[in-house]
Amino acid sequence: MGQQTRVAVVTGTNRGIGLAILRTLASGWAGPLVVYAASRSGTLPSGVSAQPHVKVLPARLSLRDPDSIEALASRVAKEQGVVDVLINNAGVYHYREGISDEERAETLETNHRGTLRMCQAFLPLMRRPGGRVVNVSSQAGRLRWFAPHLRPRFLAKDLTLDALDSLVREYDAAAARGDEVRLGWPAHAYSVSKAALNASTRILAKEHPGVLINCCCPGWVSTDLGAQAGPPPKTPEEGARIPLHLAFGDIGDVTGRYWANDSTADTGVGKVQQP
């Protein structure tokens, strides 16, 4: 009997880490695989060559457009019925202080709310048991960058998605007044968006046993986003390693956790760390 075809959805595949994930799957995956390569343009980047047993399908997606998320989920449901792997890689970072209200809104909408919407749209389609969701987060979202009084609010065992969104709105209002750092929030909206992503990963994992839902920092990677902070030590292929491990590797039954290497330059497959 032939191997079962796996179905994967990967976001932000037109460049950076998402493109490296797509290239690795297209050229190096051993069994039959269908990959939905989602990007804002909806086209496949040039130079992606797939082995005969891997089908790469371009898909249009904007994380700021809920209709495009629903449309992609409906299309995949119709064409495949079930999804084995969802890698939420797409994200945005305006790496400087004093970003505009629109840049802050883009950051929170894309990294926090858009990625959460992707999870909520695809979770009903995930294979049970055995489906995997990987949310590509960042060490910038670790709670060590938040004042001690804020940390327990993100870690509360009874935190709900609504309460989490209220927490993000509280940050947003403080940032709009220019008061966020005094109140203990990190200087970058990106950090808050990724801390929220780590928390929503934990909440969703609790709500959806049977699907392994984890988040990770890919390390400091040479992409448009990573290069804003200086010369990154890792290649996009090395940055793809932890997300691919969480999506396809042996992770036992670990779910709801944040994975990273000890240093952002390390090229290992990561381990569970404190968010």
Ligand SMILES: NC(=O)c1ccc[n+]([C@@H]2O[C@H](COP(=O)([O-])OP(=O)(O)OC[C@H]3O[C@@H](n4cnc5c(N)ncnc54)[C@H](OP(=O)(O)O)[C@@H]3O)[C@@H](O)[C@H]2O)c1
């Ligand atoms: N590079 C690093 O050092 C580093 C470190 C920690 C975490 N990360 C995380 O790794 C992930 C990938 O980052 P990267 O370094 O590969 O960045 P990148 O090269 O800047 O690529 C970002 C990707 O996200 C897509 N994207 C942005 N906003 C979107 C939206 N509203 N809807 C749909 N797609 C959107 C972009 O699409 P367009 O091309 O259409 O803009 C692009 O494909 C991100 O989640 C990032 O936060 C990266």
